[in-house]
Amino acid sequence: xxxxGPHHSPGEHPDAQRRPAGxxxxxVLAVLRAAEVPLTPGQVxxxxxxxxxxxxxxxxVVTIVxxxxxxxxxxxxxxxxxxxxxxxxxxxxxxxxxxxxxDAGADHRAVLTRFVSGLSGRDARLLRVLLVDDDGTGPDQG
Amino acid sequence: MRLLVYLPLLIPVLAAVAARPLAARLExxxxxxxxxxxxxxxxxxxxxxxxLLAASAAARVPLLATLGDYSRSVIYRADPxxxxxxxxxxxxxxxxxxxxxxxxxxxxxALAESYRRAARLxxxxxxxxxxxxxxxxxALPGWPGRIVVSGRLLEALDEPGRSxxxxxxxxxxxxxxxxxxxxxxxxxAANPVLLPLARTVDYxxxxxxxxxxxxxxxxxxxVAVTIGRVAMLATPGxxxxxxxxxxxxxxxxxxVAWAGPVPRRVAALLGxxxxxxxxxxxxxxxxxxxxxxxxxxxxxxxxxxxxxxxAAH
Numbered sequence: 001x002x003x004x005g006p007h008h009s010p011g012e013h014p015d016a017q018r019r020p021a022g023x024x025x026x027x028v029l030a031v032l033r034a035a036e037v038p039l040t041p042g043q044v045x046x047x048x049x050x051x052x053x054x055x056x057x058x059x060x061v062v063t064i065v066x067x068x069x070x071x072x073x074x075x076x077x078x079x080x081x082x083x084x085x086x087x088x089x090x091x092x093x094x095x096x097x098x099x100x101x102x103d104a105g106a107d108h109r110a111v112l113t114r115f116v117s118g119l120s121g122r123d124a125r126l127l128r129v130l131l132v133d134d135d136g137t138g139p140d141q142g
Numbered sequence: 143m144r145l146l147v148y149l150p151l152l153i154p155v156l157a158a159v160a161a162r163p164l165a166a167r168l169e170x171x172x173x174x175x176x177x178x179x180x181x182x183x184x185x186x187x188x189x190x191x192x193x194l195l196a197a198s199a200a201a202r203v204p205l206l207a208t209l210g211d212y213s214r215s216v217i218y219r220a221d222p223x224x225x226x227x228x229x230x231x232x233x234x235x236x237x238x239x240x241x242x243x244x245x246x247x248x249x250x251x252a253l254a255e256s257y258r259r260a261a262r263l264x265x266x267x268x269x270x271x272x273x274x275x276x277x278x279x280x281a282l283p284g285w286p287g288r289i290v291v292s293g294r295l296l297e298a299l300d301e302p303g304r305s306x307x308x309x310x311x312x313x314x315x316x317x318x319x320x321x322x323x324x325x326x327x328x329x330x331a332a333n334p335v336l337l338p339l340a341r342t343v344d345y346x347x348x349x350x351x352x353x354x355x356x357x358x359x360x361x362x363x364x365v366a367v368t369i370g371r372v373a374m375l376a377t378p379g380x381x382x383x384x385x386x387x388x389x390x391x392x393x394x395x396x397x398v399a400w401a402g403p404v405p406r407r408v409a410a411l412l413g414x415x416x417x418x419x420x421x422x423x424x425x426x427x428x429x430x431x432x433x434x435x436x437x438x439x440x441x442x443x444x445x446x447x448x449x450x451x452x453a454a455h
Contacts, residue, residue: 111252111324113314113347115279115307116373116404124377126398126405130412131370 024056028064029073029087038077038084041065144222147194147440150187153433154335157184161342164426166399166406169416170349172423177346178322180430181339185329187437192235194437194444199228201448212451220447238332245331249324253283256320260284268315269308271296277376279307281314289315298375299368306355306368313354319347345403352407353416366411373404 031047032039039047041061048056065085068074076083119127157180165173198221200206207214260282263270272278272292279295282288289311296304314320323344330340352369356362398409410416 111249111256111320112280112282113311113319113323113344113351115310116369116376118377119373119404120402123402123405124374126401127370127373127408130398130405130408131367 024060024064025068028061029068032074032085032087038079038086040079040082040084044085144440144443146436146443147191147223149436150184150191150433150440153429154184154188154333154339156429158335158338160426161339163399164422165342165346165349166410167419167422168346169418170346170353172418173346174319174322174343174350176423176426177339177343178326180426181326181329181336181343183430183434184339185332185336187433188333188335189235189238190437190441192231192238194440195223195231196228196235198223198444198447199225199231201451202228210448210452211455212448213455214451216451216454217447220450241331241334242328245328249328253320253324256282257284260286260288263288268312277372279311279372281311281319283315283318283320287315295372295375299371302359302361302364303368303371306359306361306365307372309355309358310351310365313351314347317347317350317354319350322347345406348403348407349410352411356411356415362411362415366408369404369411370408 027048028044031044035043035047041058044065045056045058045061048061065074065076065083069076069085074085074087076085078084161177165177168176198217201210201212201217201221202214202225204214207217261284263282268286269289269291270282272290276292277295277298278290278292280290282290289308291307291311295307299307323340326340326343330336352365355365359365398405
């Protein structure tokens with residue numbers, strides 16, 4: 001389970017201390033996911049703004065992104081003296097593993113009902129006959 | 143043991159042949175229920191039949207006769223099951239037990255993994271968009287279940303196509319379709335002759351979800367075209383421009399009876415909505431019930447025989 005131990009520096013907004021760590025992490029993740037580019041903790045803090053929870057201190061943001069990075073949810077790269085962070089989409093991670101598992105075993109294939117699988121050459125030809133791009137000129141009996 | 147005991151071993155062969163034509167004619171929801179129930183019941187009946195054959199052969203073992211205090215001569219006179227048949231039945235039964243145990247283990251593991259992963263996806267909604275280049279969409283059973291769709295696939299579809307795809311996947315989750323396929327495949331592990339039935343259930347749940355999507359979107363053709371488009375996209379090396387340009391579909395009288403699932407699903411959607419086939423359902427149910435009855439009757443036969451042998455001792 002999630003670690004909810006104290007990790008706020010003393011001087012930050014009192015509201016921040018009352019919030020569960022998970023909510024802060026979720027907010028930071030949301031900001032990073034919304035951003036198309038890697039963000040430094042400073043940029044994250046800017047984008048978080050004051051909001052309903054009050055402003056977070058720089059060190060709190062650093063703590064949160066470090067924790068998220070340790071959990072494998074963020075990737076980071078050097079940016080000046082610090083790091084810039086991008087989200088490693090957990091869904092993407094899990095789904096990617098799932099997809100590999102899908103290809104690995106019949107049981108996974110059966111558990112996950114896939115929308116479609118690939119077509120054989122014969123099926124592809126059949127499908128093309130069934131779905132004709134007739135632009136409305138051909139007979140239309142559907 | 144009368145010939146009745148062999149009926150539960152024969153009917154699965156018939157059922158295996160009939161599964162696909164049945165699935166093509168029945169309303170998908172009914173077909174799913176029927177075929178799943180049939181697979182489970184027929185697997186149970188054939189297992190009972192094997193057990194009875196093995197038991198009636200075992201009844202000839204002198205030691206058991208002494209222990210059970212019954213007359214072997216009565217058994218010999220009344221029961222036409224040979225020792226070889228009984229031994230063969232015992233071997234098949236053992237193999238089936240092992241196969242079921244292995245299948246249960248694999249399925250349970252796959253389902254547990256699915257639930258675990260679904261729970262770990264912390265996105266708020268049901269729909270999880272995967273980055274990367276794969277053309278992929280599937281329902282991930284869990285609590286709550288998730289719909290995993292690749293971003294590339296979503297981009298390739300227009301808005302109506304997306305709603306058709308999502309309606310299809312939602313139907314899988316809401317209908318708990320993985321339970322049907324799991325039950326059917328576990329039953330087929332006990333009796334591999336029933337494997338075509340289990341595979342047909344895989345198909346009928348897709349049809350079920352397709353018909354649901356057709357009702358939700360109000361456009362059968364849209365669902366058909368979406369399936370076709372996604373299938374073409376998902377097939378590496380088969381992405382001719384014409385495929386992506388599909389705008390209209392027409393139903394042609396071409397046979398898809400022996401085609402793969404995708405052309406059959408598309409053809410079914412291009413045709414009229416499926417109607418409930420009460421007569422066909424009743425006939426199929428009757429055959430399954432008769433098989434069950436014959437297994438029970440055979441069990442009663444053996445029981446009566448043993449009673450008789452005990453009385454004669």
